[in-house]
Amino acid sequence: MDLDSILGAIFNFDNYGELLVLVQNSIWAGAILGLLGGLVGTFVMKRDLAFAVHGISELSFAGAAFALLIGADVVFGSLIGSVAAALLLGIMGVRARDKNSIIGVIMPFGLGLGILFLSLYQGRAANKFGLLTGQIVSVDTVQLQVLAGTAVVIMLVLLAIWRPLNFASVDPDLAEARGVPVRTLAVVFMIVLGVSVALSIQVVGALLVLALLITPAAAALRVTSSPVAAVVLSVVFAVTATVGGILLALGGRIPISPYVTTLSFLIYVVCRVFGSVRAARGINGRVLTASRQP
Amino acid sequence: MKSVVSLRGACLKFGQRTLWEDLDLDIRPGEFFAVLGPNGSGKTSFLKVLLGLQKLHSGQAELGGRPVERGSSLIGYIPQQKSFPPDTPMRARDLVALGVDGHRWGIRLQPGKTNRKVDQLLHMVGADDYAKVPVGQLSGGEQQRLRVAQALATAPQVLLCDEPLLSLDLHHQQAVSALIHQQSREHNTAVVFVTHEINPIIEYVDRVLYLAGGRFRVGTPDEVMTTEVLSDLYGSNVEVIHANGRIVVVGLPDATTHHHGADSLAGEVA
Secondary structure, X not given: OOHHHHHHHHOOOOOHHHHHHHOHHHXXXXXXXXXXXXXXXXXXXXXOOHHHHHHHHHHHHHHHHHHXXXXXXXXXXXXXXXXXXXXXXXXXXXXXXXXXXHHHHHHHHHHHHHHHHXXXXXOOHHHHHHHHHOOHHHOOHHHHHHHHHHHHHHHHHHHHOHHHHHHHHHOHHHHHHOOOOHHHHHHHHHHHHHHHXXXXXXXXXXXXXXXXXXXXXXXXXXXXXXXXXXXXXXXXXXXXXXXXXXXXXXXXXXXXXXXXXXXXXXXXXXXXHHHHXXXXXXXXXXXXXXXXOX | OOOOEEEEEEEEEEOOEEEEEEXXXXXXXXXXXXXXXXXXXXXXXXXXXXXXXXXXXXXXXXXXXXXXXXXXXXXXXXXOOOOOXXXXXXXXXXXXXXXXXXXXXXXXXXXXXXXXXXXXXXXXXXXXXXXXXXXXXXXXXXHHHHHHHHHHHHOOXXXXXXXXXXXXXXXXXXXXXXXXXXXXXXXXXXXXXXXXXXXXXXXXXXEEEEEEOOEEEXXXXXXXXXHHHHHHHHOOOOEEEEEOOEEEEEOOOOHHHOOOHHHXXXXXXX
16 A cells, blocks of 8 residues: 555545535534533543543443444443443542542453453444444434433533532532532532543544543643633534544545544644743743732 | 630540540630640541531530531631642632632623622732632642632631641741731631641630640630640640740640650650
């Protein structure tokens, strides 16, 4: 395979207009998941749950693989897997140290189960691969409605608990003193996270969920400390990565996930450079007048 | 005068261990009340009782004339200084805003109203200059100023301070304790100040609750911080030296709670 044909496989914009109509559903799905990922991602960062997202996605993968094996709905299977994992972490892993070791235990177990189920599965190989790397191109209207409906419910829950969840995430001791139900919120957020992971797996696959739930929020935090700006940027970055990835991937022969993850990564790199330049110049919002009391 | 905090026959036990019992206490509005004692004597538990996070074994605890409850807006809570991760998406003003409406459900619908309140609180503690600096980049003293602003957000009747000076240097200890005292004077707010070191606040303290060895003593610093009283509480020879308006306690059984070199002599032997 020479360079031209490799490039042709990656970027191909022949008959682009016609293709665009065909994948309308996928673009909408990508936008919805970008929005959800951007919103949930900021809390994942605030609560230091990046590793947990990875653990949840592996168990979600096992659930999806099992559903595939027994001929059940794959989305439902991955939902069960990820919510179970999320609840387990939410209830057991109260301390950060403890949490990481529990995730380290769960993750290989989930991945192993998933591989077992996939090995037993006799159907199309593309179905197997899709669980790991994403398969958004094949979203039909019913699937899109289910996806959108679930995402809307999750976002409403998130909006309802937004302020106390933020309080409990960034300042847990004080939140508890102010009567915020810190423990309950932790468990509710893990359910929100579990469902979000299960939905995201359909776009980018189990292996690459972090690109949707972590990278955009992490990039946003490199360039702003304002809570509102962080959420807005995180959503913009996530939607850009998913929708942009789908648009780029249209003509090529490869799955969507490499495009999404690469865009996501590039955004992060740019933000990181921008953030370092600002930090090097000592810009942090302090008003430099005659020094006052500490 | 009506008391803000009132304890009647209060007793706190963990399993077989009694931290304190038969504690009757009334704290008046505007009073600066210090809670002293070695580690494990129940100082922090005392605060938790008032916060409604810890149930008494027996007796009653009242706040503003009603039984204590979780999340009461009568309380402003000032915690120990802690370091925030550098990438926490929170600026100084956002930390203060948590005190204003962080506990409410939903999202902030009237940001203008909250912002005005936050500006006012920041100005009150002299933190205007670093209002937009990420909390991870603030000094310990600056953070504790914000904690005072945050605690004042609900115009509380009592400020509960849990070792707010810990890990601050001497200069910042003085600045922060002066700020807390000034705010309590201006708003007639009672202050319950848990600390293991009375000297930074000695000039403000009206009364002391000294907890040690499952017992306690309440009174003015002059009544409580004496060789006789502390020796009795600890059940061993403790010497209290008054020098230049400061109080030095020598020979504490629990040497780890005091930082002065002279204190640790007796503790090392056991």
